[in-house]
Amino acid sequence: MVWVPAAIVQLLQGDYIAGIAIFATGLFISVIDNFLRPVIQKKVGEIHPFLSLLGIVIGVSLFGLLGIVIGPLLLSYFVLTVQMFSREYLSERE
Helix, strand or coil: CCHHHHHHHHHHCCCHHHHHHHHHHHHHHHHHHHHHHHHHHHHHHCCCHHHHHHHHHHHHHHHHHHHHHHHHHHHHHHHHHHHHHHHHHHCCCC
């Protein structure tokens, strides 16, 4: 949403090298982000990608731009708390 219009503006202003560089860099970062983010989240945080996406949507609506980070963290903490509660208290009753 940012790098495509920026590249178009640079191309329209006649700065072809900057326009192509912005477009190529944005495309490269987007592709890397789309493939590496789920892999990193799965290995490091064991967070399902849908849970992360849901956390981003909720976080942005509640906290604004900072919600991109806060939303998935809060949702992950909530899921972890529920899992810990179920392991500690619900397994003892059986």
